[in-house]
Amino acid sequence: MGSNNAGTASATTSMNGQPDGGDLGGSPPHSAAANNHLASHHSTTSQLTSATSMFSDSRLVNIEEESKLVYGVVRTLRNLVNKLSGNQDGFISYRTSNYKLHYYETQTGLKFVINTDPSTESLRPVLRQIYTNFFVEYVVKNPLAPVGHPGGEGVNNEYFKAAVDKFVKNLSFFDS
Amino acid sequence: MIYSLYIISKAGGLMYQKDFNEGLAHLTANEYLVFAGTFHGVHAITSKISPVRNSTSSGLEVLEADSFKLYCFQTLTGTKFLIIADPTHANIDLVLRRTYDVYSDYVMKNPFYTPEMPIRSELFDVNIVKLIKQVGG
Numbered sequence: 001m002g003s004n005n006a007g008t009a010s011a012t013t014s015m016n017g018q019p020d021g022g023d024l025g026g027s028p029p030h031s032a033a034a035n036n037h038l039a040s041h042h043s044t045t046s047q048l049t050s051a052t053s054m055f056s057d058s059r060l061v062n063i064e065e066e067s068k069l070v071y072g073v074v075r076t077l078r079n080l081v082n083k084l085s086g087n088q089d090g091f092i093s094y095r096t097s098n099y100k101l102h103y104y105e106t107q108t109g110l111k112f113v114i115n116t117d118p119s120t121e122s123l124r125p126v127l128r129q130i131y132t133n134f135f136v137e138y139v140v141k142n143p144l145a146p147v148g149h150p151g152g153e154g155v156n157n158e159y160f161k162a163a164v165d166k167f168v169k170n171l172s173f174f175d176s
Numbered sequence: 177m178i179y180s181l182y183i184i185s186k187a188g189g190l191m192y193q194k195d196f197n198e199g200l201a202h203l204t205a206n207e208y209l210v211f212a213g214t215f216h217g218v219h220a221i222t223s224k225i226s227p228v229r230n231s232t233s234s235g236l237e238v239l240e241a242d243s244f245k246l247y248c249f250q251t252l253t254g255t256k257f258l259i260i261a262d263p264t265h266a267n268i269d270l271v272l273r274r275t276y277d278v279y280s281d282y283v284m285k286n287p288f289y290t291p292e293m294p295i296r297s298e299l300f301d302v303n304i305v306k307l308i309k310q311v312g313g
Contacts (some may be wrong), residue, residue, distance in 0.1 A: 081241045085241055096226065097233065
């Protein structure tokens with residue numbers, strides 16, 4: 001699987017001891033912009049093509065196990081929402097007492113998921129930006145990337161990882 | 177505007193379902209049961225996949241969709257109260273707790289009620305409708 005923990009140490013150190021960003025006061029400092037899954041699926045199979053965690057030591061289950069669970073939850077909720085509301089693309093996010101999961105699905109069925117602390121506003125525009133600015137640029141436009149990205153190959157490339165990492169860390173609410 | 181109320185038992189069975197306003201797609205009786213069961217499962221998993229280490233993790237509390245918001249309140253005994261409302265509707269948490277009050281008064285205090293079974297009580301029905309009307313359903 002194309003899981004990686006790039007930038008874990010730097011993310012953890014850079015978020016501590018910084019002044020509060022202001023717009024999201026009251027959120028616990030340990031849980032800001034916690035981790036980021038970029039899951040893609042083709043036909044009906046579940047396949048994680050890229051997962052980046054900023055704080056990898058804090059999870060309850062390992063990343064491969066978790067990515068399967070995340071995929072299952074997201075797909076189930078998407079289907080539930082579509083059935084209830086009658087239109088596609090209805091599912092935006094869900095929140096528990098500990099975290100909030102944001103969801104974005106492209107026209108081609110790629111699913112982008114990002115986890116944050118519960119008080120963050122909707123990050124659908126952010127996920128859309130990750131798709132249009134980084135995924136399309138560095139993964140789709142890469143002529144050497146294999147079709148369907150088996151095992152996360154192609155998505156697991158340096159430019160994409162670095163760009164997403166930098167982009168997420170520079171978001172105004174990343175360490176607030 | 178409140179669309180509908182679900183009460184799900186601790187085993188994932190649908191105990192009560194009522195629509196108050198039009199706006200969502202209509203499901204068949206069987207699909208409501210499937211919905212309750214599926215939600216029960218997803219709720220359990222969402223507390224497991226928390227990215228932060230914190231043993232006291234609740235499951236899904238609010239689900240946001242473009243045309244509605246779903247609020248879930250799980251009691252200490254495991255019964256789940258779900259309210260599906262308009263995304264702009266505020267104070268649903270309060271409504272959920274008051275629904276729980278009505279449930280305690282008219283379902284749990286009814287000596288003829290068998291726990292975990294579907295709720296068929298006229299008094300409960302009447303009071304739930306009254307409550308939803310009060311909060312602007």
